[in-house]
Structures are given as structure tokens and as C-alpha cells.
Amino acid sequence: MKVKVISRSEQDFTKERTEDVQKVYRNLDPALHPFEKAHEYTRALNAAKLDKVFAKPLIGALDGHADSVSCMAKNPRRLNCLLSGSMDGDIRLWDLAYRRTIRQFPGHRGAVTGLAVSHDGEHFVSCSSDCTVRLWSLPQTEMGEASGTDIETQEPVVTLQGKNGFRALDHHWKGPLFATTGAQVDIWDHNRSDPINSFSWGSESVISVRWNPAEPDVFATTGSDRSIVLYDMRVSTPLRKLIMQTRCNALAWNPREAFNFTVANEDCNCYTYDMRKMKSALCVHKDHVSAVMDIDYSPTGREFVTGSYDRSVRIFEYNAGHSREVYHTKRMQRVFCAKFSGDATYVLTGSDDTNIRIWKAKASEQLGVKLPREKGKQAYMEKVKQRYKFLPEIKRIDRHRHVPKAIYKAEKLRQTVANSDRRKDDRRKRHSAPGSIPNIPARKKKIVQELE
């Protein structure tokens, strides 16, 4: 007789000393793991619900300005540093980790309209409606240095006088150059008192300017004549001009696909364009219900943040028609500036209520250092949620966002208007000679003209 029976000794399956790790044995036989899909679905549902439970995006507010925040600038060399300018001419340097003002930069007698930190992070420039541009040296402070209650002030290095008020400003990504806009576009050098170059196309004022992060000599502006203009420093005249139906308030280049840029338009939408083919937008990003005031790309280039006059902040995927996230609070007023932090984890917004707010880019993300097991678990939950996201219950929970009543109603109204427009269009087409009314896609609808 040959006999073998299962015989386990308890020592082999339990830990010897208390400080040992518990022994774990896996048997992946499907018979031991029934209802695999049903369990996965349950976990996905739980993950979707937990995401809602943990969705607490507002981290804090930076208060100190006495008037509404008009512009912000982040330091390309440091993560914890932020500059902000307000309508009363005040400029402040913030320590983001401690949420304190480190330094104040008095001098401007009108609203600060533009701020930009130099490529090396040692200087910054500001422009104002008082017709001056000021160059400041940026103090190199350590984290948490600003411990006292009294705030130091600092004088500008250079003050440059212009003829007209300035509307916007951006610093070059490589050299000591910066561009200001207003009545025309001026290119300045840190070491010169006069602009080294000036561009103008038409007589309308230019509202915003952004340098291309990849191609150092290229920049784009938006103007109050509803135009988007592309410039190259190497040639004396602007390259190309696109006129839309409504004006664009801001522009941001996609840092990963630097030939693409997105504009924040007055008509509540954002439009992504390819600078090589401007006949049609790549994508129309809808969801705001009032003019979009500012836009900034995440350093990953996969998403961007917009601030709007409708008192909300939205985060869009770079290729999505609708927003991924909407942020609002009871006290936040019109949002004038929005920035993604340098590590793509936070979103900073400055609004009419004189506050700068810090938000998480992913509303339910756990911040701080995570244990490997936590990471694994979260990745698993994310994956399961992704897998079952089309199931109605999960979709409903995942998509739901509470918005203020005003926005909700405005959304409804806009929907009604859009529907009625579409209906009218359809009827017009049906009652006209076939082909006499062309079918214009939404991506082209708002483009009026392209000039070379």
C-alpha cells in the first residue's frame, strides 16, 4: 500500500518570532476564486464612491492682497515659489509650502498686468497700466524662512518707462529677453533701456503674449481685435494672424507638443490650434458658462487649467471636449488667473476676492509619501475603475459634479439655446436647395479669417 496524505506542520505556515512577517501562500486556481468579475465590479464601484468621499480639492488660500489678484507667475527653477500681482499695484512673493508672503515689491502706481520670472530664476519683470515695466531681482529664500510677521520690502533694479499702459508680459525661455504688449508688442533686453524690437499688425491693443517653450524665437499674442497672431523674432514682421468671432483673453502653449496651443475665449470655450494648420481648431473645449479669463498647461502637457468669469475653475484633458473637473467655492469670485504648479500636482488660482487658492490637480489624490502597498492598491483600484467605467452606476457616480445654482442654470440655458440653434439650422437646411448651406463643423465655426 502506498499512502500519502496532506500533513502540514503548523511551524511551516506560521511565523516563528513575533517580529517575522506573516507567511502568505497564493493559489491562483480559478476554482478557489469564483465570481472574479463580480468582485472586480464591486471594487470598481467602491473605488468610484471612495473617490467622491475623498474629493477635497481645496488645500488653502493665500490672503494678503488688498485688491483683486490680476496676474501670477511661477518660477521655472523652483516649486515652492509664486509671484502674484494685484490691481492696486502690489506684488508679492509667496512661500507656497508655508502659505506666507516672503517679500513685497512696492512701486507700481497702477494695476499690475503682467509678471514673469526670468529663465534662470534670478530676476523677474512686471508691467503695469502705469506705463512702466520694472525689473526686480528675485530673492533666493529657503523654505520656511519667512518666519516673522513683518514683511520685508524690496526696490526694483530698473524701471523702464513706456508711452502707453502695458497689458501683458512674458519672459523668454532661454535668454535675458521679455515681451510686453499693449498698443504694440515690444521685445526688451534686461540690459537695454529701450525695446530692441517692436511689432504691430493693426491698431488694436494686444492683450496677452506667450513664448513658445520649444522654439525660442517664436511667440504668440492675442489681441482685442479678436485676433491670434504668431511672431518670429528672426523676421521683422508677424507671421500669421487668425481672426475669430470673439476675442481670446489668454493663450498657453502645450509644453509637450509645442506646436499646439490653446486659447481661452470670451465665448466660454477654449480652442486648441496647431500653429501649422490654423484653418480649423484641433479641439473645442466647452463647459464654462462665462468668458474664460486665463489658461495654463500642466507640465505634463496632458491637461490644462482654466479660470473663468463664471467663478469656477476647470481642468480639461488636452484632447477632451468637456472638463474633467470643476472647482468652486462659495466665496471665490471671478477668477482672473490660473496656474498649474511645476510638479503638476497643484492648481493655483487668483480671483477677484483678493485671494489666491491652492487646489489639488486630482481632487481625491492622497498627497505625501505613499507606501508601496498603498501605491499598488491605488493603482489596482484605478485600473478596475477604468475597466468598468462604462457601466451605468459607475459612470453616474464618476461623472457627477455639484456646481453652483447659477452655473447649473446657465448651463441649462446655454444647452437650450444651442439646441434651438441646431434645430433652426436643420430646418433651414431642409428647406433650402441641397448644398446651398454648407455644413460647417464646430471647430471651424468661430474662425472668421486667416491672414498671412
Next chain:
Amino acid sequence: MAATGVEGPPPRKKARKSDGSADTPKPSLEEAQAVIEKQQQKDTRKKAVKYNRGPQTKLKGIQDKKLKGQLRATEKLYGEAATSAAKVEQWLLPAEAGFLEAEGVERTQNYRQEAILPHLDLTSQRKIFDLRLPDLGPYSLDYTRSGRHLLVGGRKGHLAIMDWARAQLVTELQVKETTRDVQFLHNESFFAAAQKKYVYVYDKRGIEVHCLKEHTDVLKLGFLHHHFLLASVGKYGVLRYQDTSTGAIVSQHKTKLGRCGVLGVNPYNAAVGLGHSNGTVSFWSPNMSTPLVSLLCHRGPVTALAFDVEGRHMVTGGIDGQVKVWDVRKFQPVHAYFSPQPAQALDVSQRGLLTVAHGSTVQVWQDALKTKAKSPYLTHRLFDNSAIADVAFCPFEDALALGHSGGFSSIIVPGAGNPNFDSFVANPYETKKQRREAEVHLLLDKLQPETITLDPYWIGGVRKAPKELQKAQAAAEAEANRKAALQAGKEAALKNKAKGKSKPTKKHRKKQLNIIDNKKATVSADLASKQLKRKQESAVEDSDADMLRSSALARFYKR
């Protein structure tokens, strides 16, 4: 150079060949390793079949490139997961299953437990024992999922939980009431007992926690582990489901088939099977007030019912003396065995061993589900001719527990249990902390009762449109295509190529030709099918002719 080549030693290959003619060639180390590796890969591939999640998606007809890419990536991931799981099985599973082999003319069914005993190690020897409790029996039993704890309930109200592998009594109580069945809930800390009138829930200290007054006159209990549902059926033939995590009665179904004392839970889809006195077995889910399926299994009442672990087979025993094996996916009988007395209790072990118990005899059958077995694997007779009441295989152990009128017995059945447990599913060596954590995870992963169906994999799948609808859609599509083709033909601009070809009549005819295009395709398809048919017919005729030629009538066949 050429000259030296000719004069030099012959190439290596040739030399080996000449050696090989003398004696068998010795493979080099690398070659041997390559052969072994190949064999291992083959084994892994064979083992991976088990871990594949259904048949692969066919990518051929998919037009959408993005979807195709995603599906391809998913399939690849599934393949990798299956391979790695097979490798885990091959290398990391610590133990192998037990076995019992006879030598010479001996047969395993003749081995008694006393004969097996001396061949076992000390710990296994302790698993063969009898508890003589003649006054309180017959006993019903239940193991926890890990097989660590055993719950016994005597008819006269004696309830006990044992840490049976360590031979420790955890708790013992006397409820002084008829107790018909006992059932552990999600772990060893709670159990339910079907008593004279109601079902009671006790904790592991033996303290009565709940009295479930909705469950009246219950004869049999069952527990759905993944759904936290306690199912009961009794004298009045009402099947009740109670959620043990929330306490709510989920549903109550009247079977309308009278007294019912046979209940089994299919571990694959959590459908509850009930054996009725009219010989039918009905399958129930909490969501339907009528049975999902009803099977006529026996002539006369059904006495016992068991499912295998994978939920593929069901075994039923009837008063007609038959023990039948059913395919639960097709609802068809597979085999039938005859038992001298009606089977009182049935159970299927994790590795597919079947126990049939009647009177004071217990038979264990090996390979009796997939194939028809000729003779039992083991037989056992209870002491003092006690009558069997309940049998249960211990999960992850080679032990079989027998509850009978004389008390309780445990015997060894080599090869019954799965030798490798999964710590996250059922861990026999669970610590208190692990048990608490597992409980939380069980509750988080609890499945809703609404999801109980015959096919547990419908969730997340796509329900196809009914065939009639599909046909109607296809017809509408074809009609639209035809119309579009007609329109296109009419609108097509004709070229004025040659003299005399652009006459109005010819133009019209050409247009007609264009129109016919679509029709032409159908006509040609028709023609092709007709031709094929004709060919097949002729082939049949040919074969007839061949038959004629080979038969006795061949000589009359005209060549």
C-alpha cells in the same frame, strides 16, 4: 588557405557522425538544457489553459484601429497573467495532493482505516477518531471555509465548535431543543442553528446573538459566502434569504412543493438547489419568485444533493436508489450509479471525490463525476451500525467528517483535499489580526444579491440584440444600401467617349446598367451558390456510383 582547409582535420559535425554510428551520441549540456527548457515551456502552456479567461477575442473583423489595439493589449495581458499563474503553479505551490495506491491484487476499497493508520505520520493519525455520543445524535456538521474549525450539532440540542486539527474544543452548549441543522456564517465567530421553531445565531463563545423569527421550522441551512446570505428551507417549503451583514430578509420564495430538507449551494454561481419530494431539483436566486431551472431528477423524493467545487457537476441521490451525476451547465444527466439503499448524504471534495453515505456505510468514489467509475475508492462502516446523517469533506485536508446517530467520526481519505490553500481566500493558520482584516475585505467585496444569476460572468459583458432584431437591422441596412446604389447609378455622370454611344437610348441603357450593379452582385452570388449546390449533388451521385461499383451489382455497372 583552401589547401590548408582540405588538409586540416575534418569538420566537427562529420566527426560526431562517425562516432554516432558506433554508439548513441551524447547531447551537449546546452542541447540538453534546451530540450528541458522546451519541455518546461510546453508544460507551462498546457497548465496556462486553466487560467485563461474564456476564449480569445477575434481581432480579425474589427475596423476600429484604436479598439483593436486596446483589445490586443488586453489579450496580451491576459496571456501573460495566465502564463505567470501557470509558472506559480509549477514552481511555487508547496505541496502535492495525497494518494492511496494498492499493490498487487489488493484493491483500495478493501482498505480499512485501521489498515491505513500505521502508514500515516503522527499528525495525520490523529485525524482518524470517533466520538461516541449515542444519546445526543444524529449529528449534522459544517466546516469553515479554511477547514480549521468544525461545527457539530446533535439532534437533541448539543452544539459544539472544535478546532479539530488541534483537537481543542472551542465552545460547547446544550440548547435543549431539537436542532436539525447547523451552519457557520462567514467565519468561525458566528454560526446558525436550525432549532425546533426558529433559527438562532450564536457566536463562538456560545452566546445567543440573534433569533431569526422569520425562519420557522427550518430543516436545512445554507450560506452564500460571497453574498453574505443565509438561506433556509423547511417544513413548509419556503426558501428564505437573509442578509447576515445587514440583517434584512432579502427574499422569501414559496416553492409550493411541500416539505423540503435538501439544500445545496452551487459555488460557481451561488444558485441554491433544492431537492423536492416529487423528485425534482429546483434552482433559485433571490431575484425570481419562480425557480430559475427545475429538473426532474428522480422517481420519488430527492434525499441528498451536492455540487462540486467548480460548479460543473451536481450529484443527487433519490429514494429510488439512484445516485445521479448532472452537468449543471447543460442540465443533462452524465452518469447514474446505483446504491443499495437510498443515499442519505452526499458530498464532493475539492479534488472531486464523491462520498455516498447510506445506513451505516460510507463509500468514497474517485473520478466518478467526469467519468463513470466502476468501483468505490474507499469504503467505511460506522461503529455499532449507527445511521449516517451528514457527511462533509474538510477543505484543504484529506479528511472526511461523518455525523451519525452514534456520534461523530472522522476518517482519512487520501487525495480528497486541495493541498495548497490561498492565504487571502481561506487560511487555516489565520491569526486574530488576519481574521479581522479578512472580515473587512469580505464585507467590502460583498456581492449584491441582485447579481445572482445562472451565469455569474454576465456582469460587465455586452448583451447582444435578439436574433430577430439583428435580422431586421441587417435587412434595413441592405435595403438602404440598395437604394443608395440605385441613386448613385442614376446620378453617375456618363462620359461621351465615342461617336454614337451617347445617344439618349444608349445613355438610358447605360444608366440602367449602373442601376443593376447591386442586383448583379446578388444574381452572381445566387449563381455561385447554385453552382456549388450542383457540384455537391454531383459529388453525392459520384459516391453513390462508387458504392455501386464495389457492390455485388458491380458487374451490371456500365463502365
